[in-house]
Amino acid sequence: MRIEVEGVRKVFKSRLGQVVALGGVDLSIDQGEFVCFVGPSGCGKSTLCNMLAGFDTPSEGRITLDGQTIKGPSIERAMMFQEPALFPWLNARQNVAFGLNSLPELKNKPDEKHAIADRFLKMVHLAQFGGAQPHELSGGMRQRVALARALAVDPKVLLMDEPFAALDAQTRDHLHIELQTIWRETRKTIVFVTHNVREAVTLATRIVVFTARPGTIKAEFNLEELEFPRSGAASVVNETIARVQSALRDEVAKVEAREYDQPGAPTPVAGGRA
């Protein structure tokens, strides 16, 4: 499995004119990596994630997975969103089994689908909740069902667009631990978009920092050497966070300069949001 992003630009046309969201990105992602995209708001990191998923196409350049140009959405590249986006008419188990219906080898094998769904529910520690409707679950539980649903189709890469941003801090911490455990067990390739540097440092093997719009890659940090679990108490973790933040600081300032009235813009707090 190898994803190649070659010279990708993305231009959106709006009422106010053209907006260059991505201004030429080259990137490759290898099997088993946990890549975090970090950048100031509007830098195109979510746009790139959408293009990886196939919901959007590059204006220039191309994105390939194992040499094949990405043309549309596929279960090879299952995506998780900020919202769980569970199907409210299905229970948790049926939600997890949903993607399995797309697999030809499981056609007309309801028992096997059921078993697979249960296995992944168990992986996210929701084995007892297979029969629950989404509205009966808490926000964190729903997002875990969504994670199980995306993992169940065994995608080549799991795309996560700020999946924990809507959760409270405590639930988020637990989900970080959970996601980390799952990643270490499965070594699934994961692309994870976030604006939270601490989250990125906690999870990633590689962090890609984007510039302010038009987004390009400003810096990359290789975190493979950093041991899991990465507790916030460890000094090396905090140092890494500081390094990534310093790379990000100018970019956040640029966005703020652009989006606030001048002068009198609030001076960015060191490190921006983290």
Place this chain on the structure above:
Amino acid sequence: MESIKSMPLRPQNNSVPNSLEATTSPSTTPQVTAPQAIAPQAIAPHTIADVPDSADTSDALKHDKSSRQSGADARSSEASAVGASAVGTATRPITAGQANTESGTTKKVIAEKAAARRAFWSDVAIRAAFVAFLVLLWHTAHYVLVTRTQSWSGALFPAPSQVGRWLWDGFGLSYFTGNYDKVPGHELPQSFLEAIMQKDYVRSIGASIYRLVWGYAIAVVIGFPLGLLVARFSLAEKTIGWLSLSLQSLPSICWIPLALLWFGRFGAAPILFVTVMGALFATVVSVADGIRNVPPLLARAGRTLGADGVRLYSSVLLPAALPGIVTGLKIGWSFAWRSLMAAELIVNAGGLGFLLQRDREFGDAEGVLATILVIIVIGLGVQALVFAPTERRLQNLWGLSGVRS
């Protein structure tokens, strides 16, 4: 934390410190058993609270409060369950937890059913009292205007009792009470069934419902796929969708002259035509709206999980649009019913609308009022027997209920 489960309901304030304890000590203490045993609460946040069997409304209210409390508990214990399992030492007493929940759930279900039954009968009682009040008002007005001041003719403004008698006879029930009004051209009936068939209402209701079912079915069979097309293809939206919107605003009674010209003054064909035209466009518009209002995120979730083309429609968009579609079908039904009545009033082919017209011609105001009542009751009946249960089931499944106190 275990104590929440066994705790009696009444001493409310006990649950507060318990939940606080749960939130402050989540993952740090590997309390594996407790969170796991409690976590199932979240499946139905009200599960644990025991409702006393003889609970009156104030009890139900208290219970509601406490269930909200336990909802908060469930969330925090859910969080701690993650923490505990991530530590990796989890040996989970699932069976114990499940056993507890199951018995709790059964109890809860029984209590919920009892509460629903109580709510239903209290609704019925309120409405019955309101109807009784209206009848009393009507009776008083009749007494003042007709009996006392004689400022209005009793033939034009009948008393409720007169209308009641008309209905009693019209449904053939007078067969039992001995005041059977002999129908001209018929022998006195030998059985109740014969009496029913000689009188107006059952036959007319049958005729109207028969036409309604046909007209509505045709409108749905044509309108549903058109609605799908309109939702899917912008060309269809610009043409069929636009046409449906404009024709929907045309009162269906306007089709009657054309229907009479095309299909003649008698027979069911013109009525059916008007009914179909009345319901068709409303159905198209609401089905299309139902699908268009599906959150785009659900469609994206479906597509990223490999659903595309027909399967995206059948397994994501249509189920997601179901609440909107049911509303659309309901609107279509009421359009069909109204159009049908209008058509029957004018086209001379039996049915409830025809009864209205006939009784007007004979100057029987009580007959007209009685038929109006029958039409209203049928409308209410279809709503209560067909649409309300469907909507309720959807709400329960989707969790849209519980907004009302």
